[in-house]
């Protein structure tokens with residue numbers, strides 16, 4: 001699906017970004033991963049001729065962008081993002097935290113996209129995929145500013161898609177929830193005795209895996225989505241669609257504060 005394409009994936013050493021890099025390479029893309037951490041051996045089926053290389057860098061710092069732009073990407077996946085702190089009330093956080101959240105969730109995506117777009121346009125088009133979150137679309141008490149910046153990234157996706165559509169560049173988002181990763185290690189967060197409750201945590205149960213998000217990113221990067229832009233694909237087991245409704249262990253559904 002991506003034979004001969006060139007892709008930049010930020011935060012591709014682990015979690016969702018690593019699954020995206022592996023999936024793109026397995027479909028024939030030449031992927032450049034930009035990550036603060038060293039990139040280990042990302043195993044993929046190489047029969048489609050794809051490859052994965054890496055640059056160790058902090059994507060908040062524009063110093064790395066020359067190398068990323070020189071890769072001549074047709075596809076950019078702005079995957080780096082983080083909530084940074086344990087939940088606490090907005091009234092108790094400081095502008096320093098807001099700055100840090102801006103830089104890790106929005107600033108780099110704006111700056112790197114800005115750096116990559118002219119080359120994409122010159123080469124006749126491309127695809128930008130931004131990783132947002134279900135919390136760009138619903139409340140996240142205790143993470144108000146993270147949620148606000150992710151929502152801004154979603155709206156950036158929408159507005160930019162209109163601007164650059166005539167240049168053949170598509171811009172879309174993927175909004176995950178409940179995906180097992182380094183950042184959200186559900187395997188550690190959910191005690192063994194509560195694992196039986198997983199089927200009740202979303203309409204499709206859970207947790208999801210990074211590969212589930214990579215599937216949506218692959219669709220958005222490929223020509224299968226050639227008439228899709230400004231959209232968000234929700235890869236969340238149905239948590240966005242179902243809002244506060246969860247399946248009951250005993251059958252049926254509840255949106256009440258019952259022990260599920």
Ligand SMILES: NC(=O)c1ccc[n+]([C@@H]2O[C@H](COP(=O)([O-])OP(=O)(O)OC[C@H]3O[C@@H](n4cnc5c(N)ncnc54)[C@H](O)[C@@H]3O)[C@@H](O)[C@H]2O)c1
Pocket residue numbers: 010011012013014015016017034035036037057058059060079080081082083104131132133134175176177178179180181182183184
């Ligand atoms: N996992 C989930 O359930 C979930 C839910 C909602 C949204 N998301 C979003 O999906 C994206 C990926 O999440 P994940 O769970 O795979 O994250 P993760 O923390 O497991 O992996 C992130 C990767 O990015 C790298 N990274 C972090 N900061 C960086 C920086 N400044 N420069 C370069 N590399 C950097 C890390 O080294 C790591 O390899 C994020 O934008 C996150 O907000 C994830």
